[in-house]
Amino acid sequence: MTETVKFNKITIVGAGAIGGWMGVKLAQAGAQVSVLARGETLAAVQQNGLQLHTQGPEGWTQRQAPVHASNDAATLGVQDLVVISVKAPALASVAAQVSPLMGPHTVVLTAMNGVPWWFLQGFGGPVAGRSLQSVDPDGAIARALPAPHIVGCVVHASCSVDAPGVIRHHFGDGLIVGEPSGQDTPRVQALQALLQQAGFSAKVSPQIQKDIWYKLWGNMTVNPISAITGATTDRILDDPLVRQYISSVMLEAKAVGEKIGIPIDQQPEDRHAVTRKLGAFKTSMLQDVNAGKSVELDALVSAVRELAQLTQVPTPLTDALLGLSRLHARERGLYPREA
Secondary structure: OOOOOOOOOEEEEEEHHHHHHHHHHHHHHHOOEEEEOOOHHHHHHHHOOEEEEEEEEOEEEEEEEEEEEEOHHHHHOOEEEEEOOOOOHHHHHHHHOOOOOOOOOEEEEOOOOOOOOOOOOOOOOOOOOOOOOOOOOOHHHHHHHHHEEEEEEEEEEEEEEOOEEEEEEEEEEEEEEEEOOOOOOHHHHHHHHHHHOOOOOEOOOHHHHHHHHHHHHHHHHHHHHHHHHHOOHHHHOOHHHHHHHHHHHHHHHHEEEHHHOOOOOOOHHHHHHHHHOOOOOOHHHHHHHHHHHHHHHHHHHHHHHHHHHHHOOOOOHHHHHHHHHHHHHHOOOOOOOOO
């Protein structure tokens, strides 16, 4: 990687809520943005570009970005930056398609929920360097998207999809980026500058795994419970028995984090207070269940259980949450059945 890093050519892989939001803002900042898409999203973006609805002092306004869209990565060619913002269940098939986008200096920014496949690369104390079977069982993702290309990203924003290629931004503009190694590299500094220029509140983390884990600490419980019950977050936290169960699961995950070098200096009730401030909303997993889409259980819950097993931390309550939410999803065809 050279000292001068420029991100002129950018491809968004997964132009859903978060990817579409990022794509519009990056395009309006002057980057040459393309979208790798298929189906209705491909057709909509090819015809109308990406559209973003944002709320300001005078109500909702619409912005449109005329990006290039294709379902064939080979037509887009090598990129400076590839933003991957797909749901975890789709990642293996997506990773197999992106090799034409990858050059020797291409940066892959993973703007996804949950524990990523590269989580333990150069990190993790006693389990550093291990691959996670729960998120990349055969190593295909790691082979298609090698660790040296990766920069992690944690998104603190709420967006939704009104229609294919039409995104609505509700609140938040925070992006935390960081090298898996924790190094402060020229490319991560250039990436922060680009994101700030595009209007994001972008910060560089010295330990991106900690930021991933802290976000996971909240949504690994509320997401699957909302998927099972159909309840919004306020109703989940208003039930004292459910809140107590959530807190107990979070304490198990907190113990796992301590084992791998990412202690959390808060208690579950501290995090509940943060969630409550967001009001009544449907989690992304509940939205997926309602839409009949595959759920992200492995990246959010299975990976925590696997890390617990690797570090020999008992997690009976996490195991129960995984079992119940997995069975619920399987009965609806939203999670693979056992082979």
